[in-house]
Amino acid sequence: MLQQLYFIRHGETAWSLTGQHTGRTDLPLLPQGEQAARQLADRLGRIEFSRVLTSPRLRARQTCRLAGLGAAAVIEPDLAEWDYGDFEGLRRAEILQRQPDWNIYRDGCPHGESPAAITARVDGLIYRLRGLDGNIAVFSHGHLGRVLVARWIGLPSAEAQRFVLGTASVSVLGFEHEAPVIVQWNT
Numbered sequence: 001m002l003q004q005l006y007f008i009r010h011g012e013t014a015w016s017l018t019g020q021h022t023g024r025t026d027l028p029l030l031p032q033g034e035q036a037a038r039q040l041a042d043r044l045g046r047i048e049f050s051r052v053l054t055s056p057r058l059r060a061r062q063t064c065r066l067a068g069l070g071a072a073a074v075i076e077p078d079l080a081e082w083d084y085g086d087f088e089g090l091r092r093a094e095i096l097q098r099q100p101d102w103n104i105y106r107d108g109c110p111h112g113e114s115p116a117a118i119t120a121r122v123d124g125l126i127y128r129l130r131g132l133d134g135n136i137a138v139f140s141h142g143h144l145g146r147v148l149v150a151r152w153i154g155l156p157s158a159e160a161q162r163f164v165l166g167t168a169s170v171s172v173l174g175f176e177h178e179a180p181v182i183v184q185w186n187t
Contacts, residue, residue, distance in 0.1 A: 002130050004174040004183060005152075006047065006137045007145050008067065010059040011037040011168040016142070019091045023084040023112065026058045033059070036168035037066035043170065044069060050134030055079035055141060063168065064139040073139070078125040081141035085112020104143065105158045119157040122147045149173065152180050
């Protein structure tokens, strides 16, 4: 039975620093992102993981490697960030100029993923993760992680907007009396 799911957001990149939406664009970590990822090794190295999964994106794979878990990592395509489509590389202010009142969790992205599509992808991922044994580490991205936590505890994906998720952060999801819970968030 799954004990705890450790969700690790990748370290800082040039676009996460400037607030640009980074889905498919494969950016490396900045030096400060690399340093933050290395600092995760002490915390994560004390935990026995039965599986380590990572997004196929370079920034998540680098974070996993620098955190000391790269040798055990398996690429999981469903951990890739939300596909921002036409909004790839844009900042929120730029998107609002094109589409006032835009909210990714309600509106999705033109020529990218819709809220229904990301929800279906995350729900399938959660179903598979809950079928695994032991502690699982996953390395992924901000918007994907926010949707994952909302769906983990049974909330609609739109409620993901209420969960802030910093770079190189660790969040822990688990169970209490068989109910899915947030054990730690954004630490």
